[in-house]
Amino acid sequence: MDAASETLTIGAFGKAAGVNVETIRFYQHKGLLLTPERSYGRIRRYGSADVARVKFVKAAQRLGFSLDEVGQLLKLEDGTHCGEAAELAALRLADVRSKLADLARMETVLSTLVCQCQAQQGRVSCPLIDALHEN
Amino acid sequence: MDAASETLTIGAFGKAAGVNVETIRFYQHKGLLLTPERSYGRIRRYGSADVARVKFVKAAQRLGFSLDEVGQLLKLEDGTHCGEAAELAALRLADVRSKLADLARMETVLSTLVCQCQAQQGRVSCPLIDALHEN
DNA sequence: CTTGACTCCGTAGTTGACTACGGAAGTAAT
DNA sequence: ATTACTTCCGTAGTCAACTACGGAGTCAAG
CATH class of the missing domain: 1.20.5 (Single alpha-helices involved in coiled-coils or other helix-helix interfaces)
Incomplete structure (x- = not known):
């Protein structure tokens, strides 16, 4: 939740969440995931809340929900x-x-x-x- | 089977088989249906064997077969x-x-x-x- | 013989959930 | 500081089974 805990690169994030980097970007584009800022031109960093969010998405998918429906659920x-x-x-x-x-x-x-x-x-x-x- | 019975236009064929004209062309392109000749530059004509073939495809689809699998079955x-x-x-x-x-x-x-x-x-x-x- | 409908044919768009690509920029290790 | 790996980002491709489009040619009715 606090910015200090946002330590993961997108690659590490993907690994932690069990999805490809491309999938993360795809979810960001779909609005399922926020895209963190690039502070001072550095690369974006992710935290455990992001990992939990992707796991939530995957859990919902296993119950048959489409990504659009998952978007509703996330709200x-x-x-x-x-x-x-x-x-x-x-x-x-x-x-x-x-x-x-x-x-x-x-x-x-x-x-x-x-x-x-x-x-x-x-x-x-x-x-x-x-x-x-x-x- | 005999050419004399090939009396249907593609529109009538589609109606008889319960599919769109586009679907027929799509099946032809996929190799599931033969494309009859245009004799003397006339439009193509279809017969009851063609209708039966499309109905076969649709019946197989209702059992869950993909069009590729239906192609195997048709052989x-x-x-x-x-x-x-x-x-x-x-x-x-x-x-x-x-x-x-x-x-x-x-x-x-x-x-x-x-x-x-x-x-x-x-x-x-x-x-x-x-x-x-x-x- | 004209009008309107239909056919022909190839290409492109649709849906859903990604996956792949590629060049430029950031980063880590030596 | 060089090398090698990531990351960034947008666009394009994949799969299945269609569906839509558009311009040119064919056909049937009046």
């Missing part, structure tokens, strides 16, 4: 807007569930067809190709 | 290479299952957090934000 980072945060999470959850349903359908069809194909040894037609044809 | 379209087709499907299935596992994990975490946030009414911190902060 609620002080924890005093739980309702709004929960709303974002509920939207994400709905999307996750819809994708889950899609994938479950695919899984059902594919596993059935793979089974049928394995039982098909030596016969003329292919259950998978047939299924795709009868659309 | 096996005669149904005499069931083993190879099944192999492609098995790879797809593995990928679908891995994505399914990812989404299931997200679903678990998100639904838990949404619940906790709803139970949090009026208290100081936000379970969702907290969870993102603790890595």
Whole structure:
């Protein structure tokens, strides 16, 4: 938080946060990360708050949030807007569930067809190709 | 199959197959669809085999296959290479299952957090934000 | 035979989350 | 002070599957 603790070069920052330097610059450009000043023409320095912020972003991504959504979440980072945060999470959850349903359908069809194909040894037609044809 | 049945303009073809004209051209460019000749400088004509082919592509996409994979499948379209087709499907299935596992994990975490946030009414911190902060 | 719609074709833009490149300037080590 | 590595910064490229654009040619209706 205090400037004295801003000791990391961007390379060290990236390493500490587990991302590439380019990713950091990309996040800065997207407004997810502040770009610290270059005091007296020196290179920029980063601190542990910055590392925590990137880790927050990565944690949110693992839950399926897009970077734009993460931007919204970062605005609620002080924890005093739980309702709004929960709303974002509920939207994400709905999307996750819809994708889950899609994938479950695919899984059902594919596993059935793979089974049928394995039982098909030596016969003329292919259950998978047939299924795709009868659309 | 016979040229006499190639009566559709690209617009009618698109409508019959349920895709945009641009999509047809895109598929042609990708090698998923043949581009019929322009006899005597006339416009190209398409037939029901073309429509069936596009529907095959769309059916495969609904199972999660990429267009490149669909290209492989189309080469096996005669149904005499069931083993190879099944192999492609098995790879797809593995990928679908891995994505399914990812989404299931997200679903678990998100639904838990949404619940906790709803139970949090009026208290100081936000379970969702907290969870993102603790890595 | 003109008008308006459609086709042709190549190129460029879209979305999301980066990744790569390249020249100039800052920095660390010897 | 020289060398070698970073950093800085902007622009461009990547992937997938399209979607959009624009000018020239073709076609069908009236």
